[in-house]
Amino acid sequence: MVVSFSVSKPGKVPLVCVAYAPDPGHLFCRPYEPEEPEEPVPAAVPVVVSARDVASLMVEGSGITRQPPGTTARVDMDLIAYTDPSTRSLSTTVAGTLVEVEATPASYHWDWGDATTTTTTSPGAPWPHQTVTHRYHHPQTGVHLTLTTTWTARYRPQDGTWHDVQGTVTTTQQSDTFDLVATTTHLTDHAEHTQGH
Template sequence: EKYRFHCVTIPKIIAIFDKTEVIIPEECAAQANTGAPLAAGPTTISNEQVARLIPHGSGINRYPSGEIFVIFKQPMMVWTSPEKQTFNITLLGTPVEVEATPTSFNWDWGDGQTFETTDPGSPYPNYTVSHPYEVTGNGYVIRLRTSWSAWWRIAGQTQWHQVNGTVTTTETSSPFNLYIADSYGTTP
């Protein structure tokens, strides 16, 4: 029986291919040193590789969306996309499909308070994620850390494999200023 394989080293990954399958790094090193025929193993995709595929996260939307927010009786409302992201990549010559689904959202309001939830929120008037600001100031930004779970499969195959761990993306909103409404207009 003929074995066609090669050991390829890329940053932090060693893999052996037999045209369709990859042997995980530990097996690569062990089997390459024994001279024994190589057993087929699963392709391994790391959460670091998936993190490089999701450059923009799930997005930040806020209402009101302008540069000025007047602190009155209404909180700042936020939401993000709950949609999974799908990527088609080639890993060492093998086409691979990767799906990443957001699982949790950590909102940092820029005033020292944070809020973690599995709810992506929704727009006004049916909003579900909001924050009541109490202190005026300029240059506030909201940061969103989204955690993702990811799955992969070799293109054309039906079996999906879970990527170990989670991937986290971080995004920042455009800056805004907070004012308090008074009887003469707004005061910073």
């Protein structure tokens, strides 16, 4: 039989003693040492990615392609414009945690450089399946297209679940400049020309 008890006197170090039967007259004592309290486990830092964080990762817009290409475009003819609607895969580190970010275009605002604009959810497409076009009516030099793309985004910590980013992100870019030229039509009498008249 084992009996365990503590002995404590004012001003003295408390003792913890153990008596073993059948000879309880012998005590084995040691100074009482209180158990160290367990250190609390720090709470996990929540990983949050803001729209501003995503904007800092978006170094490029969705791109601008114009048809016909080149340094000139004709007035009174449709100009075709389109962009890349692909989702961007990005990454960043928040509180020491690797985070995946995906940004997807949601809408497109085209400024045609002649005081007119078009806003659409279509990224456009090349000829002959074009969906975004514009027709100029006056010659002009140094024209460029400006595209503002609005993106939605989501993120997930490494091996975690996806979360939507609150708010949206915008990117803005410009095309190379080009000149608008008018088409001049000359009427000729081919028959008289061949006869030398």
